[in-house]
Amino acid sequence: MPGFMGMMLGVTPAMAARLESWRFDRNLNRLEFKTDVNIRPRAQLIQNPTRLVVDLPGIKLNKPLMNQPIGGAIKGMRVSQFDPQTTRMVIEMALGYNLDPKLIQIRGVSNVQWSVQLPKPQLNPATPPIIPTEKEPTPISLSSPVPGISKPSPASPQSTIQSIEIEPNSGRLIIRGDQALTYGTHLQGSEYHIILNNARLADNVTGPQLTPSSPVTRLRLRQDDSQTVTIMVEPSSGTRIGDLMLIDAKTLVLTLRRSLLPIGQPGGSSPGIPIPVTPHAKFVVVIDAGHGGPDPGAIGIGGVREKDVVLSISQQVAALLQQQGIEVVMTRNDDSDVDLEPRVQLAEQVNATLFVSIHANAFRMDQPDINGLETFYYSTGDGLAQMVHRTILQNVKIGDRGVRTARFYVLRETSMPSILIETGYLTGQNDAPLLATDNFRTQMANAIARGILLYLGSG
């Protein structure tokens, strides 16, 4: 990666930094944009009409104004030169729709690439939109559901917050639930709020003991209602709020960085609600160990269980990628039961660059001659599948059963390149004894991690 400072010093007014590309994906409700140098966007939500404003300091547009009508709950988007130094991107809601600022996630996919994930726009009850009526107008009773308003999503189990701690060495804030966590963030003055949805505080949770050397001067916990918990974090002076990441579905980690620089407050006296921006020069890879808990997956020769084999391989892949500076999120990091849907939701929520699901295969016990590696993808995972599959074959002694497409849920429902690796046959006479050994699992993990790194390097 070229040196950031060097690039900035080389910029003259005639060759100012540019917005290279932008695109609003209406299916994903997501704005993606790319600049030619490292920048730090600022964002705020402004009302009447509701619009999200994202400012790109230091970026010059080569066109005066660009418009993209979107339709539905989002009216459209425009990009303009706000002042000589700032390009402004505005996403405007249709009349009557609002956005929950806590659920807007802005993050860097790389130094020069950003994504702005919007939540599903909500109808604002204060200004109901005109719902077209049928020829015979039927009065809508207040107790019956109003057509056109989204139904509540299927209930996932509520997560009880078991502990909130500060790790002594790293100074990271660790929030642990007993079920998958979903969250939003919000900045109020210098206080950072983490809003946990569908969560409740366990009775005995008190939060960390703070000392004068803690990275946090005050930490408050609040049960807002039966299913919302807010954690309010006041960083100590010289501490910067860093990334907030799920390290597995149930564990949320906030990085707190000691910094000599003062904390910048974007927006100044602006009337909007500032949205925290998560900078990221890194990739986020989701490692999905198949099965777990009461679901053992395949059971092979000698009683080897798929869930154990794939957890061991997955943990090693995760550690290897982390050593290379890749942000890794695991869908499970122990023998727990995670449905397919939260695995996909997790990948979407952390805005994963890649999703890699690790499994082991089985056929029939009376067919021990079926052995070998298989790698699956659905749509965009083709290149990743080829790269990882080839790297495994080059480094691990295993048969080749090819790369194929498959309509597996975790491949079909994820929006990023995703693959599913069947690391051999637990019912195979060649593969089963190997999959039972630590040595083979380590070799497999090394090869998978290498394949992922090669793909990210060339991607």
Ligand SMILES: [Zn+2]
């Ligand atoms: Zn499996």
